[in-house]
Amino acid sequence: MIQLQDFYREAKGRYGLRLLTGTAGLTHEFTWVHLCEDIGNVSFLRGGELVITTGLSALREHWLEDFLAALLRRRAAALILNIGKYLRESDIPKELVERAAAAHFPLFLMPWSTHISDVMQDACAQLLEQAQAEKEEERLLALLASPAPLHAGEPAVVVRGEDAAPMMSPSWLDADTAPTVVLSARQKHALDELADRSFALGRYVLARFSFGGKGIAETEQAPLRLKWRRLLNRLGLRYWLFFEPDSLLLLLELAPRGKDAAAPTSTPSLSAANVTPAALLPQLLAAVPSGISADAVHGGASRPHTALSMLPAAHREAAAACLAAQAAATPFRAFDDLGPMRLLATHPDRALLSELANEQLGVLRRYDLRHHAQLTETLRAYLQTGGSLQQTAEATFTHRNTVNYRIHKIKELTGCELQDAGERFALLFAYEIASWLSLSSRPRP
Incomplete structure (x- = not known):
């Protein structure tokens, strides 16, 4: 277009x-x-x-x-x-x-x-040429961002991510600590193709929007894309839109397109200088097809990145933030707002995470299943209240004496006295792991 x-x-x-x-x-x-x-x-x-x-x-x-x-x-x-x-x-x-x-x-x-x-x-010749170029560009970007696993026998390629962590001191930003990215051969090919096309991208974020587990029908994709593009064009932004089976991805360059970028008309509170996916959300939701409730739409955005090779990481971050928004029944979450959950959301080895959680909580879960007890829930509340029996009783709607009995049973089963800071951290971390694994494996609504 x-x-x-x-x-x-x-x-x-x-x-x-x-x-x-x-x-x-x-x-x-x-x-x-x-x-x-x-x-x-x-x-x-x-x-x-x-x-x-x-x-x-x-x-x-x-x-x-x-x-x-x-x-x-x-x-x-x-x-x-x-x-x-x-x-x-x-x-x-x-x-x-x-x-x-x-x-x-x-x-x-x-x-x-x-x-x-x-x-x-x-005009038609220009449109065809432009459409072909845009379609190929979006195809390459979607392929690079894709989280698809490696094919059997497909080689993995390690490339330099080149992103600088904002909280690191300058002395940390050396060649040994600069992030690296593992790409599939397909992703590396897409990255090289974009480089050959002289594709350049400034500081960017990737946002993912889900639509209540419903895919956007092909007949609705074009009108939705047109409405979103009109909004983004009014702000003079560089962006790319591509559909996944049940979601829409927005790759947004945070820098303005140029000094001559058109000023917004119907969105006076936004400008190219301050726009973010979260700020765009009200206008984007207005363009959702009538068959999908705006309450069913959830979005999540990655951290800002500068290197195109970090696009796969941005996809994982955006997907995790979108999932967190669904879980919290809130319209939008940014990856940076997930706190320690960011580590779990981007960890590639789910089997290892499950093993760590089971080491700490497995014995309590098995006991609860056999005896229809609530030791696992009680321990979590106990740890979160700093070891207060009274607050744990209030949080679990249980009598204080019952909580006291359960804590003694927990100590007996786990062999932990629940006084050591290391023990408490390991248990709380196990609960966070369990929550994330449950959330990320839950069927989408």
Whole structure:
């Protein structure tokens, strides 16, 4: 897709195109160029088209007003009026111009001497070239970010991550401590292909949005993508969108696109300088298909990264943050807000994590299953309250004497006196591991 402002920049000199109104909509993208003379054919538009008309039917009263209303209903991108034989500029009502301006819908005037076929052929060629380039770019980015496991016999490649941890002192940032990334051969190929295409990306985050366990139907993907792109274009951002089976990924460059980036129109509180996925969430949710409740949409964002090779790590972080948002029934979580859970969320060896949790809690779980007891729950509350019998009783809705009996039984089974700081840490850490393993393996709603 091409932004109208980019098309207009060239077309106003080459084809004599003139903008009558709708400056605020120039950041919109158009998906195709469509010549339309019959208002009845507007129903075939899918949204995002740049429409051209000579006004052949304009002899009918109010035709132009009805034509504009139909284009707005079908979410067309803009309208070019071919002025001369059937339409004169004086035929365009002031009220129509005002309505187009209010809808941020660009109206262009084009002289009769311009050949419509030239405009259509030129614009369509640009669209096809741009669409092919964007599709290949998104394919490579999606492949690089993909968490798919290695195929049998596929070699792994270690590359330098190049990200600098923000909390490290300068003396720590040497070659021995700089992060490394393990990529599959497929991911490394995608990374090399992007480098060959001179693809450059500044500081970025990756956000993942899930839709209540429902996939976005193919018929709904294009309208959703178009709405999100319009919002992001208004802010002058660089971004990439790609769908996964049950989610949508947004790769967002945090730096502004440039000094000439268009100012936001309907989102005055946002600007390219302060935008984040969390700040965009209210506007993004407004574009969710009607069949999906906004309450079922959850999002999560990775930490900021600078190296493209860190995109797989960003994907794991975004997925973990999104999962945490689902668990907490909150719209959005950032990976940096997960605290110590970040270590568990990105640890590749789930078997090892399960083993660590079982070493500490297995004996209590087995006892609870055999005796229908609640030792595991009681110990967690006891540790979280700093060893207070009274607070544990209140937290578990249990009598203090019952809690005291359970703690004695726990000490007997585990061999821990629950006084040593190391023992307490190991047990609390085991609970965190168990919580994460349960959350990350739970079927999505």
